[in-house]
Amino acid sequence: MSAAERRVDVEGVAVSPDHLIGGRRVGSPTTFETRSPTDWSRVLAEVARGDADTADAAVSAAVEGFAVWSTLTAEERAAHLHRLADLIEARNDDIAIVETLDMGFLHESMKERLVARGATNFRLYADLARHHEERSWEARGADHVVQRMPAGPAVVITPWNAPFMLETWKVAPALAAGNSVVLKPAEWSPLSASLLADLTVEAGFPPGVFNLVQGIGEEVGAALVADPRVRRITFTGSPETARHIGRAAADNIVPFTAELGGKGPLVVFADADLEAAAKMAAAQYDDSGQVCLAGTRLLVEESIREPFLELFHRHVDAHVPGDPRDPATTMAPLVHPDHLARVEAFVERARAAGDRVVRGGHRIGELHYAPTLIEPASNASEIVQNEVFGPVLTFQTFADEDEAVGLANSTRYGLSAIVFTTSRSRAERVGRAIRAGIVWANTFLVRDLTAPFGGCGISGIGREGGDHALEFHSDLKTLIIAGGTTVDDRS
Ligand code: NAD
Numbered sequence: 001m002s003a004a005e006r007r008v009d010v011e012g013v014a015v016s017p018d019h020l021i022g023g024r025r026v027g028s029p030t031t032f033e034t035r036s037p038t039d040w041s042r043v044l045a046e047v048a049r050g051d052a053d054t055a056d057a058a059v060s061a062a063v064e065g066f067a068v069w070s071t072l073t074a075e076e077r078a079a080h081l082h083r084l085a086d087l088i089e090a091r092n093d094d095i096a097i098v099e100t101l102d103m104g105f106l107h108e109s110m111k112e113r114l115v116a117r118g119a120t121n122f123r124l125y126a127d128l129a130r131h132h133e134e135r136s137w138e139a140r141g142a143d144h145v146v147q148r149m150p151a152g153p154a155v156v157i158t159p160w161n162a163p164f165m166l167e168t169w170k171v172a173p174a175l176a177a178g179n180s181v182v183l184k185p186a187e188w189s190p191l192s193a194s195l196l197a198d199l200t201v202e203a204g205f206p207p208g209v210f211n212l213v214q215g216i217g218e219e220v221g222a223a224l225v226a227d228p229r230v231r232r233i234t235f236t237g238s239p240e241t242a243r244h245i246g247r248a249a250a251d252n253i254v255p256f257t258a259e260l261g262g263k264g265p266l267v268v269f270a271d272a273d274l275e276a277a278a279k280m281a282a283a284q285y286d287d288s289g290q291v292c293l294a295g296t297r298l299l300v301e302e303s304i305r306e307p308f309l310e311l312f313h314r315h316v317d318a319h320v321p322g323d324p325r326d327p328a329t330t331m332a333p334l335v336h337p338d339h340l341a342r343v344e345a346f347v348e349r350a351r352a353a354g355d356r357v358v359r360g361g362h363r364i365g366e367l368h369y370a371p372t373l374i375e376p377a378s379n380a381s382e383i384v385q386n387e388v389f390g391p392v393l394t395f396q397t398f399a400d401e402d403e404a405v406g407l408a409n410s411t412r413y414g415l416s417a418i419v420f421t422t423s424r425s426r427a428e429r430v431g432r433a434i435r436a437g438i439v440w441a442n443t444f445l446v447r448d449l450t451a452p453f454g455g456c457g458i459s460g461i462g463r464e465g466g467d468h469a470l471e472f473h474s475d476l477k478t479l480i481i482a483g484g485t486t487v488d489d490r491s
């Protein structure tokens with residue numbers, strides 16, 4: 001790192017607001033501000049605003065990095081990834097405070113859950129890639145060997161919610177499979193990615209293996225995904241952006257995965273543990289609903305409507321919106337004033353359309369939107385059909401299992417679902433009938449990371465998790481060697 005390198009102080013942590021390209025920090029002629037959701041007047045950093053030249057330089061560096069990285073053995077790459085995980089663990093507190101200030105999620109959960117997951121992501125993929133076996137067999141008088149080839153430079157584009165966790169979740173399999181990476185984080189929460197970039201340098205990654213580019217999606221993001229030297233694109237964000245990226249991927253015939261929004265149902269049957277179900281429903285407001293997997297459509301069996309609502313309201317009343325650094329706070333602020341305005345506009349449109357606002361429906365101070373429950377006029381209402389990505393749940397009732405499944409499957413999304421029932425057979429039946437990438441029964445967010453993860457419908461294309469992400473980042477080759485080779489000089 002050069003002595004002249006720019007660093008900004010974020011609560012005692014020195015963060016570079018610049019790109020990392022080819023192992024060096026590089027600025028841009030223009031910048032953009034990142035502000036804190038804890039206080040929107042607080043500018044945390046003037047971040048380098050990458051352009052087409054930045055994208056070109058980053059992909060060039062990634063091509064060079066790939067030439068080195070792809071020739072290492074899986075074990076050598078795994079050693080780097082474990083070193084990186086060690087460094088993330090050692091810097092957990094720094095990463096967590098920067099992330100909390102930049103993005104706004106509750107600090108305790110950042111430390112214990114989201115940043116710690118970053119280290120786990122690298123360890124998981126280091127170990128999986130080492131044990132990713134090649135298949136070989138003999139057929140038709142010839143040896144067949146299936147080889148996994150690293151695909152090439154990968155572009156990783158991520159959203160503003162839970163940035164560190166999602167970035168590491170996507171970067172780890174790319175690196176483990178032998179690809180180099182250009183990461184472009186979201187412009188509303190760009191800073192923790194810069195700490196990750198520092199740690200790749202400290203962990204001794206060869207230059208160009210991991211590159212970080214900061215900037216606006218439509219500018220540098222679009223330039224990155226349009227570069228024909230890029231051989232994989234992996235994206236998490238909204239369906240709208242996925243359509244743009246998908247067009248660029250199609251132009252260059254590049255595989256891409258898209259982890260997109262959700263409108264998950266939270267289905268409560270009359271036989272459920274009502275207390276647990278109501279508590280879980282109220283917990284969907286914790287991060288102000290800025291969670292793709294959130295169960296935002298409450299579907300409750302008609303016969304338990306009143307007891308469920310009573311328990312639900314009691315849990316929601318206990319929520320404490322506040323500063324995410326305060327351990328007493330249970331409800332995070334919204335990430336950005338534009339996002340708060342977007343959430344508010346959704347609720348206003350719902351009101352105007354005749355949906356009934358049962359609770360909330362207003363701001364709390366400058367940073368929060370009240371936990372809001374809406375009983376829609378019909379299942380076709382916009383508030384039921386589109387992702388709000390804020391603290392807004394809808395409430396509908398059903399008469400029987402068939403109606404519950406019908407309602408659960410009635411949006412274009414299909415990311416996740418939560419079901420509450422004490423019947424094992426119903427959990428299986430309903431779980432199998434729901435069209436979603438993941439269905440939880442009587443729990444939420446618990447998941448072995450080797451399980452497939454992704455969405456149906458407009459919630460996404462492809463699957464992450466375990467070997468699925470490693471397969472995505474590899475090109476398979478079938479090598480066939482006939483008996484004509486007479487000299488066995490392999491030893
Ligand atoms: P977004 O689509 O607006 O932006 C995501 C990223 O794409 C950002 O880095 C942005 O700069 C970049 N981008 C924007 N336009 C681009 C373009 N033309 N070319 C290349 N890159 C471009 O999404 P967001 O508002 O940051 O995130 C919220 C969305 O992400 C929600 O829909 C949420 O459900 C979804 N999400 C999904 C998952 C999942 O795992 N399925 C996880 C978290 C968030």
